[in-house]
Amino acid sequence: MTAKAQSPDPLFPRSSPGSLIAAALLVGNSVLMLYPIVIMVFSAFKTTGEIFDAPFSIPDFTYVANFTRIWGETSLPGYFINSVIITGSSLALILLLGTMGAYALARYDFPGNSAIFMFFLAGLMLPLKLAVIPLFLQMRDFGLLDTRFGLILIYTAMGLPSTIFIMTGFLRTLPTELEEAARIDGASEPRIMLSIMLPLSVPPMVISAIQNAVPTWNDFFFPLVFIQTDARKTLPQGLSVFMGEYTTDWGMLFAGLTIAALPLTIIYIVMSRQFIRGMTAGAVK
Amino acid sequence: MRLDKRAGLSPERCFNRPGLMKTDYRSRERRRRAAWIAFLIVPPMAMMLTFVVWPLLVALSSAFYRWEGMAQGEFVGLQNFSDVLFGDHFAALTWRAFRHNLFVFFALFVVQNTAGFLLAWFIYREPFGFRFHRIAIFMPVILSTVLVGFLWKLFLDPNFGLINQLLEMIGLGGLRQPWLGQETTALPALVMANAWHWVGFPALVYLAGMQRIPREILEAAKLDGCSGWQMLTRVVWPLVAPSTTITLTLLFIGAFNWFELPYIMAGLDGSPYGSTDVLGLYFYRTAFGNQSGGLQDFGHGNALAVLMFMFIAVVATLITQYLRRREIAL
Structure with a gap:
């Protein structure tokens, strides 16, 4: 794959208009894929009031009450x-x-x-x-x-x-x-x-x-x-x-979702190649 | 230990026991080999027979009996099947759910598989950052449907959900909707959540298909003056036909087995007013009853399951057969 990318005469030069459009659309798509997950993690570090008032803001990551409550009382x-x-x-x-x-x-x-x-x-x-x-x-x-x-x-x-x-x-x-x-x-x-x-x-x-x-x-x-x-x-x-x-306690809800997503997400980030191969095995020769 | 085993096979030993003929030695060896093979193959087969094949056979046969709760009653032939398809209490719900599944299949074909094909092409062109995008697009695929369902349920909340807040922020507050609370938008919203969850799967299957196309073919097309778009529609699309076969077949099976996402986001009754009721929910409700009471009805539940199974199997086979004919051997 690396060799292909570095080949002297690429099929689609990176500076061609088509490749630039493709790059832009892919950036848009990746935002669409990842931003919901980012918001989920951000919201886990907020109180319910903060989520309602400022859903897009970056939280204070030292606020971990949602997680300690999940650990202690659920x-x-x-x-x-x-x-x-x-x-x-x-x-x-x-x-x-x-x-x-x-x-x-x-x-x-x-x-x-x-x-x-x-x-x-x-x-x-x-x-x-x-x-x-x-x-x-x-x-x-x-x-x-x-x-x-x-x-x-x-x-x-x-x-x-x-x-x-x-x-x-x-x-x-x-x-x-x-x-x-x-x-x-x-x-x-x-x-x-x-x-x-x-x-x-x-x-x-x-x-x-x-x-x-x-x-x-x-x-x-x-x-x-x-x-x-x-x-x-x-x-x-x-x-x-x-x-x-906890239907009304959104801070807790997002923290719960974050904890549930955490293990596979971390393993996926470390081993994405094997994950992609493993999960498309059978559909791909 | 190893020496012992070797001793058992050693020619000296055979030689020292004149009564033991060569054929005996061979047949004993063959029996030992057969026992070893049986030891390997019987346990996995037993698991499959007990927990997959047998329940499926029982599902098939018990659909022909009347059921009182969990107790099997007398043989009623095709009664359960005709009840489910044409009977007063069932038919309207069955066919409504079936229409919803059809809608889900066609909608996902556009927003999930077609989008996946285009995204695969963008990644295939290897523009700046394509390795990152390849990993990003597959990220939601590994998350559980329960998680995805709840996440989007929160985002689609009419008052505090991210979607409506976003519309407000960019000055489109007039478009705010109770997305999951009205019949016109509920099923499309579920389809969008499903597409977000799964679009990476067809995308990477298509990408793998594109990477198997010999480079010379695309180089020749380029020399002939093909634009990128022409190359995609006239050269790449026919050549990735095997990927289309597999993604479309899997999408069909998935769309008609759809259960977890609507269950989480819309509830067992397919709220609001059954506008998101699909066969999976309807089957589960029929078989096990719903929260608001409702009886267990294993006979009609099994009949529904058998009909769904046969429909999925027949159509999936037809799709596969039809699409295989498009495939070109490279």
Whole structure:
């Protein structure tokens, strides 16, 4: 990309009128994308009165009463911890099971291999939301209603197709010579997988992890249906409770939104390249 | 440990046990390999079957039964389906919600996908600052719909919202609206919030598509005297057809599964007066009841879900098939 930008004869010189218009429109668009987020963060450092009187002003960043109140008197920290537990466990399970399945599909020829691959591929398209009624009854029968574990299982199942798709695609590209050489040296199949193939597979694992982390962390629908107990609610779900409790206290509302946005935003700023690749994986070859 | 395993495979061992024939050794090895493969593939398959495939199959079959609350009653054939599509209590709401979904799809096609395509082109031209804009445009995509919904609900507040304050500030106070409180503007306002949230997705899918176009093609077009706009419409647009296929299909699926944003911004009843009611909300209300009481009706809920699923699957397949024919292999 860098090389392209520095090529001696760019396709669209930066000083051409077209490029200047493009630059101007992009600046306008970026303002539109980022300014609402900036205002959200600014408002978190204001009292409700200040937000109403001077919505665009730059706040006094030493005013952190909204945040200390959220820490002290609301359930938001608890929701936050639940989301960390649920997203973390789901990701661990997705990567474990997804890599296992993908490894079998990519490295071994066995009867039914391509049929099973198609089975997972079809899962990419199935909207599980529409099966939420039977899922609800099933979770009730398993005794998993209103539990974090139940959500973890659902997210794991939902994340498997895309992970298997990405990981199989990658593992198939690894040369057979690698594993043949290890086999001749007498390495067992699990040893070949763990010591030789998987250390090479970290990049697609990161992509799969991001692709699943964002929707899982952000999901609202399944907690809405399955979780009733306040102490087990996730951050998006808890946010809707919180927003209902403090409807008129806008300083608190914006502080709550800021806290909810913070973790992914920071990780995104640090790893934007991987995020963009992870979240468009599947839509982009 | 490693030595033990090697010993199990070593030729010496086979040699020392004359009864063990080569084929036996091979078949034992094959069985061990099969067990290993099964160990790898069975757990993920079991997860998928239990939590995705089975519920979908049950949703399909239970739509043919009468339901009393959460208890399954007798077989009623297509009764639930015909109730939902043509019955007195359901049909008007079903078709109104369906029309709203259609509107959302077409509106988002313009303000989200078409805008995304143009923005992708601007970034592709690599003007000053394009790396920053590429990151900025994708920023809202990573935020949760709940967060985006509440944020825009606050911005669209009739009295203290940012939008109305901004209009006042630039001297357009006459245009102040209760954006989410009146039937004419509520659904368009939701569409705009959704476009803000998601425009980065089609933009970066298109950008990736454009970056796969061989540079020589665009250089040739430039030599032939194509203007930037002609290059975009006559050369780039046909060549990014695969990106159009995928973004349009995903937009269609998303528009007809739309639930979280209207739920947060307009409530489960699609306020005001059902002007933002879409199939997702209507399905949820039918299945689980709403806050103001309402009964759980799993039979009609499942029927709605099955119809939505079939509609989405059939149309998405048709869109994909149709658009694939436009695609040119590069």
